[in-house]
Every structure is written in structure tokens, then in C-alpha cells.
Amino acid sequence: MAAPTTSGTADFKLDFLQMIEEAFEQAGTEMRTGYDLRTARRSLGLLGLEWANQGINLWTVQEASVSLVQGTLTYSLADDTIDVLDGVLRQGSGATQTDFTLTRISVSTYAQRTNKNSQSRPTEMYIDRQNRPTVTFWPVPPNSDDTFNYWYLRRIEDLGDNTNNSDMPERFVPAMIAGLAYKIAQKKPELEHRVPTLKAFYEEQFSLAASEDREKASLVFVPLADYINVDV
Secondary structure (H helix, E strand, O other), X not given: OOOOOOOOOOOOOOEHHHHHHXXXXXXXXXXXXXXXXXXXXXXXXXXXXXXHOOOOOHHHEEEEEEEOOOOOOEEEOOOOEEEEEEEEEEEOOHHHOEEEEOEEEXXXXXXXXXXXXXXXXOOEEEXXXXXXXXXXXXXXXXXXXXXXXXXXXXXXXXXOOOOOEOOOOHHHXXXXXXXXXXXXXXXXXHHHHHHHHHHHHHHHHHHHHHHHOOOOOOOOOOOOOOOOOOOO
């Protein structure tokens, strides 16, 4: 008996309209009006912002760079920046490129720096998380040949047209649909009895996706040679 033939493809995707339709069905209802579509789109947008508070979504980690200017201590970061994960001061290029580690400090630590305008190779960075985050260096960059290269968490892209694909890996689509179904049920009094079940299913789906969305690199702990005992 011959083995069954497979499709040979693995490109299944749902556009936003299909995701919304599936979410209504999971909630136990149907999308019938234009308002249903508008409120679902709004909930999807809020869900994306909610996920930014859940932790590090690896697919939103992006690299960017800023050219430094002599004597300028504060720079705007990318418009879609949520937070900076790491950053280096880069000097030179190609075979002569050198990256220097920058230590991230708090606003209170930066405030205690006595001479904030002294110029030397920066060793510290303060990230000010406003609506558009900025980075401030200490000491102040002494030349205009260096760059600040950083890796940051970006916002999940907006929905755009209903026929667009979602800005996330396919492994997160079930969690997004389950979350939308839960939010739809919250808005409809006749579906109130389904809210606890949909909430539990959404949390399960998100936990599955988030536990897989992690670094696969090895982690090694090295004990310190010396330590201090502190009585508490």
C-alpha cells in the first residue's frame, strides 16, 4: 500500500479578516455588522500593545544604529522603540571595527554624575522611556565618527488593511485568535458565561507560544572565587 501523498507546502496563513472571523466563531457567535469588524480590529490593536507588556517577544527584537555627534549627549531612538535590550559604542568599520560595551544606568545614577558635559569615550547610557525613547550618554561623545548600535524591542506593526498578514510568527497566531475571542466575549453580555473558559484557553495558548519563543543558546553559570557573607 502506497504512502499517502502530502502537499509539499507549509505556507498556511490567515489574514486579519480570517483571524477575526475565527475569533468570533471561537467566542460562540458570528461577525454580522461593520461595527463588529471595527470593534474586533480595535481589540486586536490593544492585544498587540498588551503583549508588549508580557515580556520579550523575540520576533520584535531589531537592530538599529545612531550616528554620534561630537558634544551631543542625547539622541532619539527608532520611532517604534519600546525598550533597549543592549547597546555598544562602535568605532571604525570592517576589519578595524571595535565595539565597546555600554552599561545601562538609571536616571538617579545619571543625575549623580557631577560633570555631565565632560567629553570622552562613553561608557554608560541612560534610556529615557518617553513616548519616543531617547538615549543619553556619559561621558559625552568626543567625535562624530562613532555610532551607537543597539538592539531594541519594537512595537508590533499595526493591522493596516484587512487582507494583510499579521506581524508575528505563525506559532503565535492561535494565541492571538484565542485572545481576540476572549475580548469579544467580554464585550457581549450574551456571551458572559463563556468568558472564564475563553480566558483560560487564551492564557494556555499564550503560555505555549511564549515558552517556545525563547533563546536556544547555552547558558553557563560560573561561581565566583571569592564571596562575602552577610548576616541578615
